[in-house]
Amino acid sequence: MKTLLRNGIIVNVFTEQLEKADILIDGDKIIGVGDYSDENADIVENLDGLFVCPGFIDSHIHIESTMLLPYELSKLSVRHGTVAVLADPHEIANVCGTDGIKYMLAASDGIPLKVFIMLPSCVPATPFDEAGAILQSDDLLPFYKHRRVLGLGEMMNYPGVVEGVQSVLKKIKDAHNSYRVVDGHAPLLSGHALDKYISEGINSDHECTSFEEAKEKISKGQYILVREGTAAKNLKSLLPCFDKPYSERCCLCTDDRNAADLLLEGHVDNVVRKAVSLGKSPITAIKMASYNAASYLGLHDMGAIAPGRKADILVLSDLKSIRIKDVYINGTKYLDNDQLVNFSEPSVPVRLNKAVHKTVHLDEIHEENFFIKPDSPRCRVIHIIPGQILTEEMIAEIDWQKNNGINLDADILKLAVIERHKKTGHIGLGFINGIGLKHGAVASTVSHDNHNLIVVGTNERDMAVASNAIIEMGGGNVFASGGEVIGKFPLPVAGLMSESSAEDVAAMNKQLKILLYDAGVPENVAPLMNMAFVSLTVIPSLKMSTHGLVDVNSQKLVSLYI
């Protein structure tokens, strides 16, 4: 079937000029750009001078961070002109292993949004992490046969790369031998260490927070994926990346952006819009959002309005507001004058669907599980820094006689990280400062990167109630107080994702947050987000594992007691 889009003003990413032309589409691809006024197409649309550009590509995203299934995300993303995402299913892989990757492939098969997969390179993130799986190179290798698998996801284990750990290097080599790329993750790495890291075949970085950092990485041959997520916003600092020749080696990404932000601000279109509002060329920003990402990822039949390219086409009102009117993906219209059309849900094999549900493997939790054996009164406490995922070590005097050491006045709450994948019974116990709860307890299975069950409470009873509610609903977030569940936000898929719409997810998340703020959490703290990084033992300084406290800088377990 042929579709003819007449009289558009095309953003040509090759000539970087605007070009008045017709676009002829046959099936899923563009077969002509120019004067096709004589063509007898099955569908003819007159664009009457509207702007037309290639569909946007999010060059690095964790879908799990949206808490949406790929299909629900696609409804949101397509509305905002995203035609493809490079998803690293790192979170679900930490819970479900290769089944998690297979599930994400299945759950995104045939949906309008093209979901390409970058294989999780670091599962678990560190040896401290008791995750649901350990993925070795042999586990990943077979996935390269899949056409939608485009590479190895962010290689966070830069010490492993720099030190030449063979099992790490093997994963990188497998990707390159399979004609795929390797995403990097090396915040602030520079000089000789950066050289070594890149030498081993790391092709990109999305962690740059200054232009100097980006420039060094570009000069050494990495692609820079300029990130503008919910927490990490790097666009403004990286504005010179939108100028030549740097722009030639830069793409756009969101990494972690939650459903509320996607609803409110948009997706890649929002990043383009911001760059334009800050004075950058819309043609350059669009090129980075489409062609550059396609080039980096080897998607040579995408990223441009040109013959032979997939018909991934956006119709825009103008090049400033980047308001998206129509979206075509592989030649099919999925957004028609701001209305979603032609969407149909994917089907997932029963076995895979089962594998990602009921993933909280724990027996009933009792308040005794949270008791800590009193010892020295001087203890290490994890101190939350508002708005950051970094934590600090705080030394506090614990009064073991009173509330088992919990001290609401000093904001010393109890913290537990409970292994929830293999019923090992491991539980890391300690104290946390900065969450600010005055009553009740909050529990969550979103706990990077191992996604064990993390619980913070003002008393052990509510901690047990919240934990058991989580176990019962198969993962998610719960606030309990006075021995009752007060609010819950179920995340039945791997304890990470909802099966609801973006609107519902944003609403549920918001409701739970309101309850937590009402219970005393200070306004400048994002309680669930902050908690989610308390067990991530790659971010300094003091974190909690299922084996107890970890000093991140020395990468050693440390005692609660001093």
Add this chain to the structure above:
Amino acid sequence: MKTLLRNGIIVNVFTEQLEKADILIDGDKIIGVGDYSDENADIVENLDGLFVCPGFIDSHIHIESTMLLPYELSKLSVRHGTVAVLADPHEIANVCGTDGIKYMLAASDGIPLKVFIMLPSCVPATPFDEAGAILQSDDLLPFYKHRRVLGLGEMMNYPGVVEGVQSVLKKIKDAHNSYRVVDGHAPLLSGHALDKYISEGINSDHECTSFEEAKEKISKGQYILVREGTAAKNLKSLLPCFDKPYSERCCLCTDDRNAADLLLEGHVDNVVRKAVSLGKSPITAIKMASYNAASYLGLHDMGAIAPGRKADILVLSDLKSIRIKDVYINGTKYLDNDQLVNFSEPSVPVRLNKAVHKTVHLDEIHEENFFIKPDSPRCRVIHIIPGQILTEEMIAEIDWQKNNGINLDADILKLAVIERHKKTGHIGLGFINGIGLKHGAVASTVSHDNHNLIVVGTNERDMAVASNAIIEMGGGNVFASGGEVIGKFPLPVAGLMSESSAEDVAAMNKQLKILLYDAGVPENVAPLMNMAFVSLTVIPSLKMSTHGLVDVNSQKLVSLYI
């Protein structure tokens, strides 16, 4: 083993800036760029502020056109800073089929120059061609397993692509499915036909003769390989291709450049030098000659002085004369202060070596083989246009009673194209105007693209003598006169390539040409080159096949007689 190149001024193709730095090499790759003054390397060279740039890549070449074996070519190319060539062994494949491709792979295995192969897409070039082989997609497909095979060579059969001939499209699809690119060849193709051609997956073009043509092809997503060969010189017309954003999608190539030109003028360095002398930025020209070609061809570990890239490094005196002092390929120095070092000859399996030798399969030729049955006095004669590979149809009055129709005063010489691969006995006979010989006959097995035996003579006896000399030496060029061989230039490999050095090849070629000019060939005619295109039935207008005359425009055999 580590090599340290200290204090170079590096052409950084990413930042497009000059950068004073050390380069640290480990084995075949660069592992550091920056201040490595503390490094204890095995070899330390102080570059004292000399310029350093990535090695040059010839993005499209037919090695057979140099008449040199890959090893002999490498001595010349490396001296001129070429570290890699994309060779389409189209000529030898027309003679020896897949064995020809295998031979070129073997004969270039382990030589300093990296010889990458683009598989010949059109063997034979047309259905008129009685070549030594017919290569179908199934013949080509297994070659994609080879790491040095980077794609499908120039798809000259653009009517086949545009008309959607399945066997043609299959070859293109196989390349893309194997993560490889497809080179195009579509001179002057434009508009809807170009759209259709590109739509089927043709990624580049090296036939552009005007910037308008290049710009259209760039705007439609093709890479442009700016060509500067011996006959076809397009650099000057394509100068705007050296400006942004066009330069981002352009590479440099020589296509067909003979040994004499390579000796005298150079290789890719000559193209860079010319661009600079015409006012273009040396950094841009170097980037096009290295990084762009690597990007186009998926050689993501080449084309830049950066960590992780192969150590393909040129040390230059300056950025204007582009005089090359040292050349490193994969970390080994092959040019040291203008002297070749570390060269060693490749070994070729006996079977393959045998397959490409003694390829002139003909029994002894007699003068009667050249007799034409007299008929109408008005005949079609092929008219050579000096300096062009185009020919014209000329109508001439043939006096059959005198010299069997040969007329030296009117420069009507006898022409024969003899099938030499399969002993079919087919011979195309006719007349040719413009060669200008006053005595003797010239014969050659370099006869595009089928490389049958082509003979032009002032008498049948010398035509037979020349032909038999060719048969005896297994291919090459011969001039015979007065019943004796006067000069010969053996090309024992497939009748296309010499086993001698570039110097000897250039000398032999020159000597033979002097003999031909002495025998009457006008100065503005390149006799061997012009003859070599007389049987190429894709170039207008009148050509000679082994079945007789071909009218190229109508793609039909036509009678000698009117």
